[in-house]
Amino acid sequence: MKYIAHIRQKDGCIQTVKDHLQEVKESCERFGGKIGVRHLAGLAGWLHDLGKNTNEFKKYIQEAVANPDAPPRRGSVDHSTAGGKFLFDRYHHSSSVNDKVAAEWVGNCIISHHQGLRDFIDPELTSPFFKRVSKDLEEFEQTKSEFFEHVSQQELDQYFSEARKELEHYLGLIKQHKLPSIAASLLMKYIFSCLIDADRTNTRQFEEDEETEQPLDSHSFFKRSYDALTNMLVTLEHESDSEEPINRLRREMSRQCDDFALRPSGIYTLSIPTGGGKTLASLRYALKHAMTFNKDRIIYIVPYTTIIEQNAAEIRGILQEDDMILEHHSNVIEGEDELENEDYDVHQKKIKLARDTWDRPIIFTTMVQFLNTFYAKGTRNVRRLHQLSNSVIIFDEVQSVPVKCISLFNAALNFLHIMGDSSLLLCTATQPALDFVKHKLHFSDQAEIIENMDEVGKSFKRVEVVNRTTTLGWGAEELADFVQEQMEEVNSLLVILNTKMAVRKLFDQLYQREGLGEGGARLFHLSTNMCAAHRKDVLSELKQALEANERVICVSTQLIEAGVNISFECVVRSLSGLDSIAQAAGRCNRHGKDKLRYVYIIKSADENLSRLPEIQIGREQxxxxxxxxxxxxxxFDYDLLSASAMKAYFEYYYHNIKEEMDYPVSKLEKNLFELLSANKDYYGAYKKKWGKNPEILSRPSIATAEQYFEVISNKATSVLVPYNDEAKELILAFNGELDSWELGGLLRKLQPYVVNIYDYELKKLEKNGDLYPLLHGHVLALRETAYSRQFGVGSEGEGEWSMAMI
Structure with missing residues (x-):
């Protein structure tokens, strides 16, 4: 009898359980083998759908496919428990601690492959994992005997033995490097990532009747790209201003990056001053390092989607191979938890299988997406985690890591370097003191690439910071007066405020002023109420105006102050963290055209920072x-933006928020770092409640930690906006019949047309009838009347700092 894993919708072709398990196992081995967990990952793939070897599931899937609009009762068949239970029953009785742990880790991955990893101990002091693997299953003996029809018991036992050896090796690494036990949880998540991607990819390939894709030849691409970049740099050396001091210094720092690329994988810093050519210098390091050490991909992690747009465009322009570069801004489809179940629903299945993985040699994504890959709930985000191994990962403006995520961020980077064989480069002109905190980052020896940092900083000094915060908070009218006064001396001015509301008020005030509004200086507005494509167009128009020496005023949130290659004669920055002020200063006299220009620090009276406590603390420090x-x-070397001033600022700042860095959850009176580590409180309470040790050795409360994890405090929902004709056509395409491949392509194309909306803003839009559902309710789109060419989404509100990071 052939047991069925999948039935192809279009022609009724059957994929057997035997074939599916073998193919997923092989992919898991390939993914896991990159970091030496070939058998741990392969074991998960080999047994994940063991529960489909039953008559009950065979009947269920046949009914589901025959009646796609009325599938069998929700949750009526459990097929994911059997493999985990089989593994647990067979190997957990062993006297070997590592046999038990291997059975627990891989077993958790198997039972969880439709819903996300389970707690070993939960807040109710029970073990959801143990409860699941102890479950009585009908036809369980049948599932095992069918498996052993094709695999000998000796072969399985030998394979498990190899998996245990891999586990022993990694537990030894954790001990050797004195890593907290959260590193073990991250290794389990890596194995889980291998399983999720292998399972989803194999299922999609069967559904679409496509051949297994050959891996992209990243190494040849990196060689071509390095040559293209080198040729461009040679061209720059022959330009008329190439011998200007700043340009000579840029070339020297770029050369240092090239030389440094020959050093072994590690965690390094690149502290090029703002305007020093960081993007191209870091690319030069990454390409050469990837070629030298045979890395699979280069991944740029940036704080704001704005930086993705600019940096990706700059690099695409040099490399001229668009299909090898992927931009991942945010998830177009939200509500993933609604899709996380074992039901066979044709519409949901397409969404789950849609190609949504980082499978290109160069990836651009945000800090939010990076952290979600490690810590968010469900299966969709973690699917990408294995792609981060054996990579060069560049963190642009790394100081933007949210305070509550600092310990989790450091744990992820330590894991990727020590266990994932990746090289990590922290790029910023304002390096945070991530080795100053309790759960510190393990920097490599002599981690800084740039030599003589103090001298470089002095050579790049182009602005003087003027403190005007002694004046009480300035409202929009007073601030507009100050802007008008400065515009008598300069031709271009940038104002950066901390909230969208304050930006909007000042813009409206300036627009009404004679000589500043219509017919006078050109006014520009920027905020994350505008989609990526909209912001890109505004920035392009703004740059053209500046290059044409037109009179220009731009009022923006902080999205403009990191990674945007643009220069004004004067900058006004509302008081915030010193690192943000330094980044704002990087938009003033950026190319050193004038000897010295001024950056004014003021206090805006129109900012409500109640939802932005980190900005408030930064202001105070x-x-x-x-x-x-x-x-x-x-x-501070007579310079407010000196390295010594920045170091003092971060030490004050981190000391002030040291209790917040482990991601505390007030409702649980616990922090997520501990829940994913030794979890001592729950373990001790479990023993006290039940009068015995748990039946299992593993402790982390993974599902609970994921339930409470979100990079931004106020949940935002992705909404598609009809910004231009292309966006409207793409949105319209959701109404057609799409297979999972077409859906994956459509979701990628829609990335520039997404705006992330807070819940309270979403309710306003829903109340006004400005939203409508697509793709059976899994995607939201905005009506055209609710999107302004000037301001973007019509809803107003605070929270810009968090929104900008998505």
Missing amino acids: TERILNEFEQDPQR
Whole structure:
């Protein structure tokens, strides 16, 4: 009898359980083999759908395919428990601790492959994992005997023995490097990632009747790209201004990156000053390092989607191979938890199988997506995790890591370097003190690429910071007066405020002013209420105006202050963290055209920071630095933006928020770092409640941690916006019949037309009838009347700092 894994919708062709398990096993082995967990991952793939070897599931899937609009009762067949239970029953009785742990880790991956990893101990002091693998299953003996029809018991036992050896090796690495036990949870998540991607990919390939794709030849691409970049840099050396001091210094720092690329994989820093050519210098390092050490891909992690747009466009322009570069801004389809079940629903199946993995040699994504890959709930985000191994990962403006995520971020980077064989490069002009915190980052020896940092900083000094915070908060009218006053001296001015509301108020005030609004200086507005394509168009128009020497005023949230290659004669920055002020200063006199220009720090009276506590704390610590600078400027080398000032700022800042860095959850009176580590409180409470040790050795509360994890505090929903004709056509395409391949392509093309909306803003739009559902309710789109060419989405609100990161 042939047991059925899948039935192809279009022609009724059957994929047997035997074939599916073997094919997923082989893919898992390939993914896991990159970091030495070939058998741990392969074991998960080999047994994940063991529960489909039953008459009950065979009948279920046949009914589901025959009646796609009325499938069998939700949750009526459990097929994911059997493999985990089989593994647990067979190997957990062993006297070997590592046999038990291997059975628990791989077993958890198997039972969870439709819903996300389970808790070993939960807040109710039970073990959802143990409860699941202890479950009585009908036809369980049949599932095992069918498996052993094709695999000998000796072969399975030998394979498990190899998996245990891999586990022993990694537990030894954790001990050797003195890593907290969260590293073990991350290794389990890596194995889970291999299984999810292998299973989803194999199922999609069967559904679409396509051949297994050959892996992209990344190494040849990196060689071609390195040559293209080298040729471009040679061309720059022959331009008329190539011998300007700043350009000579840029070339020297770029050369240092090229030389440094020959060093072994590690965690390094690249502290090029703002305007120093960081993007191309880091690319030069990444390409050469990837070629030298045979890395699979280069991944850029940036704080704001704005930076994705600019950096990706710059690199595409040089490399001229668009299909090898992927931009992943955010998930177009939300509500993943609704899809996480074992039901065979044709519409949901397409969404789950849609190609949504980082499978290109160069990836651009955000800090939010990076952290979600490690810590978000469900299966969709973690699917990408294995793609981060054996890679060169560049963190642009790394100081933007949200405070509550710092320990989790450091744990992820330590895992990727020590266990994932990746090289990590932290790029910023304002390096945070991530080795100063409790759960620190394990930097490599002599981690900084740039030599003589102090001298480089002085050579790049192009602005003077002027403190105007002694004046009480400035409302929109007073600030507009100040802008008008400055515009008598300069031709271009940038104002950066902390919230969208304050930006909108100032823009409206300036627009009404004679000589500044219509017919006077050109006014530009930027915020994340605008989709990526909209912001890109505005920035392009703004740059053209600046290059044409037109009179220009731009009012923006902080999305403009990191990674956007643009220069103004004057910048006004509302008080915030000193790192943000330094980034804002990088938009002033960026190319050193003038000897010195001014950056003014002011306090806006129109900012409500109640939803932005990190900005509030940053403001307070910056004020402390400002006061100390006034008393003893020599201590900071007579420069508010010096490395010594920045170091003092981050140490004050981190000390002030040290209790927040482990991601505390007030409802649980616990922090996520501990829940994913030793989990001592729940373990001790379990023993006290039941009078015995748990039946299992593993402790992490993975599902609970994932339930409470979100990079931004206020959940945002992705909404498609009809910004232009292309966006409207793509949105319209959702109404057609799409297979999972077409859907994956459509979701990629829609990335530039997404705006992320907070829940309270979403309710306003829903109340006004400005939203409508697509793809059976899994995607939301905005009506054209609710999107402004000037401001983007019509809803107003605070929270810009968090929104910009998505």
